[in-house]
Amino acid sequence: MSTDQLRVVVADDQALVRTGFRLILESEGIEVVAEADDGDQAVAAVRRTRPDVVLMDIRMPVLDGLEATRRIVADRAQEPPRVIMLTTFDLDQYVYAAMAAGASGFLLKDVTPEHLTAAVRLVRSGDALLAPAITRRLVERFARPDAPTAPHRELAALTPRELEVMTLLARGLSNAELAARFGLSEATVKTHVARILGKLGLRDRAQVVVAAYETGLVSVGSGPGPA
Incomplete structure (x- = not known):
């Protein structure tokens, strides 16, 4: 799939974050096919729209991003999308668990527009977003x-x-x-x-x-x- 056909779901309980990410991604030709403000909505949106990548906030109401990621990756009814976790803290304690659950990496919410679009394209290509050394720091x-x-x-x-x-x-x-x-x-x-x-x-x-x-x-x- 070419980069201009990238399909993304943005899951975050803050409307301003979702809107900002949508504007950034769509300005680069990346389609935001759905937004979700809790984990349940995120899981439902993925099943409905079958995106390539999910930007998933770790802390959300109803169902947190960690459990939502587990459910999305475990769903064998379709090829699961790549999941990028969103966090406000570097080396958040939940990121390691999220990666073990199937996430392909994480981004801080104050990520630059250039880094955001590059990250989405990187994980869609099958690469991990984290350098091995950073992943090792998380594990340790x-x-x-x-x-x-x-x-x-x-x-x-x-x-x-x-x-x-x-x-x-x-x-x-x-x-x-x-x-x-x-x-x-x-x-x-x-x-x-x-x-x-x-x-x-x-x-x-x-x-x-x-x-x-x-x-x-x-x-x-x-x-x-x-x-």
Whole structure:
């Protein structure tokens, strides 16, 4: 789907926020197909309009953005949209849980117009909105170090190289840094990442990072890989 066909649902309990985001997106040729002022409305709007991307406020009445995200991503009646969480606080404690529930990243509500439209297009293309290093900060700040790990049933399907890539990605290395580490091209690294996504049934790099911590492949506080 081309960028001028992008379809977005904006879910926020503040009318001014919804209106502002609508004006910004539509000025860039991105269609806002529905607005919602609570989580229930957001879930219903997604089912009705089938957007590409949802801008989802974390704190909303009736049903919060976290639970709304879980319901949207879990709905197998259609291909779920990408969800970007909206928050007023950097590294909000709920963002990690939202990413684990299926969100592709987060934005602060005071995001610039340019960053907003770029973010919507980025997640629609299948990328995660968060850099791995930022995702790692989220995990290390809010994941419980003593939480029992839940080995992913497909983790054994990864090759030794794919496990290495996943581990270093979770520790914050970029594609360029991974390529330099292994003496590979960035295109080859992207292929490894794509295979990891496919084998684990994950949607983007952000969820690879979350899965690495939740399965115990990487532990909280382990830090980035050696240079």
